[in-house]
Amino acid sequence: MSTSPPASGRLADAYDLVIFDLDGVIYLSDKAVPGAVDAVQRLHEQGRSIAYATNNASRRAAEVADLLRGLGVPAEAEEVLTSAAAAARRLADRLEPGARVLVVGAEALRQEVFDCGLTPVSSADDQPVAVVQGYGRDVGWVILAEAALAVRAGALWIATNTDRTLPSPRGALPGNGSLVAVLRTALDREPDEVIGKPEAVLFEEAVKREAAGRPVVVGDRLDTDIEGAVRAGLDSLLVLTGVSQPRDLVAAEPHRRPTYVAKDLAGLFDDVETLAISAEGTGWHVTDGRLDGHGDAMAALRTICAAAWAGTDVSDIRGATDEATTALRELGI
Template structure:
């Protein structure tokens, strides 16, 4: 970005692109404050998009789920890796081409929508395999996929998220299932569609003709890495997978522009959300000790900035009781 934005974060951007799992909901329950934050954006006439790697629901189903949770959403605001993968196959293959589908019913329906023929066995001689998350994916269909790929079928993965956030903790995601085939085949998929690849973000920006979009996500390795790769600003919220220790250790290609506890941060001042150094957040680091006062998330911004500048914060201690309490709140 050429000029740093000012004022409230949401006011500085013309499109907010939300991840879903871990940002808007966990499983089928809304994240605290998410409904109110999205409703507030809608009331202000802000453009919104939802970009999800989860391939187990179609856009209309996602919109229905969001609406049921109290989050205003329309199907044309939702971009899924399942739909994007099916469109990619539709562009590459002849009409009616046979595609072995590994995943949920939603992915199969997207393949049909793309003018292709879904099959479930390598014996059907599919010309491609598309693999997405599905709760019922098991050994039988994975074995069929391995046989098809070995026979020369194109292998497309909707995403490679290792885990899915849930109220009970991280659960195996599509990346874990892709790893089964990667191990069996000793090779990578021919193409991965979802984040951190830029496809979903590019579709969202093009749809809204946005000049200044921002990505909001909970994962450094998909949402934030994808935003960095696409040249977009990003906000990491700590309601899902990535946590303070992950932010501090983030490599350059996974570093967000801003960090907030949750989506309420969209309505905070940009300057308070930026990851900045000593003294600018009310906190400072000196000789391996954190000192200052205020919100622990503000302390996290200072710690992350110091770590990214090369300061060793691995044994950081609190100079005061308040600082020690902030470190404990951050799990550091």
């Protein structure tokens, strides 16, 4: 599997598998991100291999595929990998058939546990040997208290993911990581295992399914999608339609830096030279903490990132011209 980015050509043509995150990339809640449906349809029409890897454990693969088709994306359940299914499979590998598992999360997670031959329960009094925790809109104090009691009694504790927030049209909402933090605080310990991104499990499964030799990950979060791609040794594209924004990207640590950045999924059809984080050929340059040159705001962002990642202090960057100042304002930097 190749790990070095191509030197030229459209990004979509340079890879044999595109692995999409969902929340913040394809949709926000149940509404399509502008331009996302057209971009994915275009890939399908070109015969590109596609996978969807989501940390959201509140839907099963078939439900996710139904949602995508409802938005106009021609998706199949076999293309979807969820942290709920992966967590249930991991439990089944570690536990005896029929073992009792206390489920904290949505009905989708409960069904995944059941389908893996385990017994879902809701009380510590049932003496579960494991607790699995995933996002669910109705998760509250009662089930969290049962989980705390079970873990304190010795149950294995697995989290589907630790995303602190979920993107939505109204702004960032508490994610499973915020709910995991409740138990972390109560128990004064970490989960025994986290399954979803930034762990490489979902990406590795997607690559294996498609026998892909050159996959690329597309996500909206530096701390899950992009860090997960780095851990898996895969190239990645950050789109600015969800959680992570330009300021976050500029300040990103090495293990959370994408290969490319684009405003949205239309970037899949741009040239890799345009999308790559670089100070060369962008029309912009950073000198003495000032941005100068000309071009669009995204090109300016790539230049600023290249400077920051090379060690230049851009914490108080200013525009040397009105055009530069406008680009910085557009980026929120």
